[in-house]
Amino acid sequence: MGNIHLLDATVSHLKSLLSLKCGFPVSVFCLRTLKGKEMYDCNTLSDYNLDLGSTVRMDVWDGWKEFLNACVLGHTQNVQRYFSKYEAILRFQQRVALNIAAHFGHLELAEWLQTAGVRADEAVGVHPYREWCSDTDHPDIGKCAVHAAAEKGQLLLIKSFIARNVLCLECRNALGQTPLKICILNGNKDCLLYLAMKMWSVVSFPKVSLTMNIYIKVKKWIYTAQKRVYKARKWAPPFKTRVGDPVVVDGFTEPKMTSRDLHGFYQDKWRSVVQSSRAHSSDAIVNAVLKLHPMTTRQRTSKSSRxxxxxxxxxxxxxxxxxxxxxxxxxxxxxxxxxxxxxxxxxxxxxxxxxxxxxxxxxxxxxxxxxxxxxxxxxxxxxxxxxxxxxxxxxxxxxxxxxxxxxxxxxxxxxxxx
Known part of the structure; x- marks a missing residue:
């Protein structure tokens, strides 16, 4: 509720507002009408016959409800429990968890994720199933965890991110805004003073002293050189997905965002696996019994009475x-x-x-x-x-x-x- 008129706005703008309210990155959820029609970013709300007082449903990826609830509550063990076993999805879930932890101020969860190798200046990105459309997707997919912490004024999280990685000071979102600029727009005074002090500080070494601006440029150069060396020594594909992985195409493939929990997501798979295992075990027992003697079916019926x-x-x-x-x-x-x-x-x-x-x-x-x-x-x-x-x-x-x-x-x- 507010004095803003959103019926002429795009779905992309509404998703940005919802992301600021609930803390979920825009690549985690989608919007649907009550009739189940998915709302795409390029369309306006009036294209879906929505009026004042209408209800819109927000759906997340199938099997992610428990994972997102654990991230919102800041339970580190539960977050680790609901991680995916696939490497590409696991990395995406780690970035999502760090972004949600920065939004809600869960310091322990953020420290654990950074220890696991997640960078606060790395963009959340899109799900590996939708990596083919990452260039034309929502602009907020370029938002990093340090931007989410700056929007909500989470001073402890900002200190933790900068202590581990100085590049967070110059990290920019899709609009080219640094954390300092975001704090100015949102009026977070404490975070603004800390970021300004860090930006104008001096880094001292045994024989030389560098300003923070020059030091960040040196760190960026070193980080770029490390990535090139890594690609030279170990072949790294341009895409995180591989041949055979699912691909989600809007309006053509089966929707993967229906907010099903883990039980509902794996229920059909578990049922088919149990039925096949039962059939396999019963067939094995029957074959083992029938292979005792090479007799006919009538003889087997008569002999089974023994x-x-x-x-x-x-x-x-x-x-x-x-x-x-x-x-x-x-x-x-x-x-x-x-x-x-x-x-x-x-x-x-x-x-x-x-x-x-x-x-x-x-x-x-x-x-x-x-x-x-x-x-x-x-x-x-x-x-x-x-x-x-x-x-x-x-x-x-x-x-x-x-x-x-x-x-x-x-x-x-x-x-x-x-």
Missing amino acids: FPPLNQVVENSVRRKSQSVSESQEIDEIFTNSWNPNIPLPPITSDSRPRHLRTPHAAVLLNSSLESFSKYSGRTPRQNAVYFLSLASEFKEKPWLRQLDMARSLARKSVRNL
Whole structure:
């Protein structure tokens, strides 16, 4: 609300005003009408049939809601958590985070980002998906973090930026304004006095003293030479995007700015991945079972009755808790005959324990643990080994040692569950 008439203004001008209010760079959001029609920078508000009192929606990049909320609140750990795993998008997010931190005065977040290599005199730029149109995009994409701090009068942030990089004093935006000029236009007296003092200061070295103006020119020359050496030693492409990366073209491609959160952004992808993994695992199990014997479908149907169902196994395990030793031996034979494992088991000996367990105290502990296992599982250790070895032997495509490892892992998990 105000005394300004914006219906004849462009969408670009409205986005600049919104950027000053909310602190988001103009390359982070887009404007839409309530009907979902995207508003482009070159058009006026009257082109979209907007009138006084109309509502305009601001949408951000998909999957960025949590990241932008963390930047506004200044939570460094959450900002790091929601960074993208792609290098080009990560660099853009770091510049956006530094710009928002400069707007709201989050000193800790700004210090951490500068330590990570983000420069306060570097323009925010555009998203890598829209780098093809960076030359004709909104002019405020050339705004740097030091300009945002100067607009809001964040003196501590300005001191931090200049202490790490003196080039921030002569950093200019798209209109050619330095931080000192921005402070004059916005009436930030404290920041104005500090910047004026720094601009008229002298940098002293052991044998020479330079004014700040000359020192900044020397630093710019050194920085330009370093970039040229870097490009000579390591090939650097002119664009940050590569072949195969998505490209967003206004009005032609699917919109990427719909303000979906991370859950909504990855929901379809997660659903497809889960379905494919489930289908793959079920097909692998079915193929492993069907490869046991080269028989027809009718024979498979008739032979499948040999394997006991899972509910029968559970009922048998409950019934075994009250059975005697003779009944457990019969169950052992039933398991061995029904599952028909092809893995030979070692014979039962009188004392198959290792030597370090043959002491009287160790024997008592071992017998008590075996009794507890038989009591709560419903199977003797030998029956348990037969059961899991028979399960592992169904995977014929795996070598015998791999089947043995699978049986050991299953048996170990069953003991831990008890």
